[in-house]
Amino acid sequence: VKVTREKAAENRRALVRAAARLFRERGIDGVGVAEISKEAGLTHGALYGQFPSKDALVGEAVADGLRASNERWRTAGRGGGPAIGDLLDSLVSARHRDNLAGGCPVAASASEIARQDEAVSARFSEGIEALVATVELALAALPAEERRARALTIVAAQAGVMAVARGVAKASPALSEEVIAAARRVLGEVAGEAPDPSA
Amino acid sequence: VKVTREKAAENRRALVRAAARLFRERGIDGVGVAEISKEAGLTHGALYGQFPSKDALVGEAVADGLRASNERWRTAGRGGGPAIGDLLDSLVSARHRDNLAGGCPVAASASEIARQDEAVSARFSEGIEALVATVELALAALPAEERRARALTIVAAQAGVMAVARGVAKASPALSEEVIAAARRVLGEVAGEAPDPSA
């Protein structure tokens, strides 16, 4: 059942996008190749025509998820450019917490990526660098020598905040809200926001 | 092969400790009941005598790991009490990054805990509250109304920093060191440490 080259490329993209979404939602070990293929409208045999192994697909999915996240971050500001307040509002929020499938893969898959092979680590590193660069753009108001350290911290910290907020959410919704609110304010200060005068 | 009540309780603890260690090291989905039992010197049948399911053991293991972490945090200060500088030195460090099996379960299992059931979420919430209380003790120098927000942020942020540092370590060791150094300094400021005069 050969298909056109364009259709084959489209199928490949569908596999990567389905994998990225399902991995975020249920974990890398929690989703099988059969389900990914089905979600993409194919059989698992087709997956092995496009990728040599599940591990290879994991690498592509991580890279794709980070690329998509970076694009969203870059346009998080209402004006089109990234404003740090808007960026933090969308990253450190109940909305991001509840959008596991569509959110940031750093937050959704953080602890699992440490257990993948070096190829995945390389794609993950590239993605992190890109996200940090985006946050640095949003920190233009800070002294140049401070931007990178604070961008690195914000990228990593938001992932931890989301993971903790999600972990406690089922049993302690109030604690989940509290950690988000606290981190939003404290990371705002890290980013150079003036403390809220209404507080 | 009945054993004494004390021996049975000891076996139960061995199962919990083996599970906690292996889950941190290779993920909750990445370790089976057979391996946990073997590590504890038992067969998988014995495990089902002590716990109704793997899920139940996951809850115990998460709770136990957090309890052990909290004990270590409380005594992180050289003087016996928790000093925030010493605490951050041990949490946000290359040593903690490389000690996956013995480190903090918030950092090691963060993204997986969000996918567990409500019982696990409840144990996790209790553990987080305890860790936050410990960090609050170390923040005694800050105004009382600031302590909890900053403690919450530090607990969650260090988990994200460790997850990111571990994820990039295989392919980008320099980036891994950089994110740790940056986060150590920035979280120090969050905790009220004076900026390093030698910098």
Add this chain to the structure above:
DNA sequence: TGTACATCAGTGAACGCGCGTTCACTGATGTAC
């Protein structure tokens, strides 16, 4: 304290199931003429 026996912690074979991966096959595509 000594004996008889019910209790029950632990054993290990067996269960159905879904995993990642392979491969002989199909049939539309895309090329050579």
Add this chain to the structure above:
DNA sequence: TGTACATCAGTGAACGCGCGTTCACTGATGTAC
């Protein structure tokens, strides 16, 4: 432009394997007398 056929993307049955869980059984423990 029309025909013949080699290519190869996708199909689906099959593989061995390890998963979580069950259960009939074993034999030392701990209790009743």
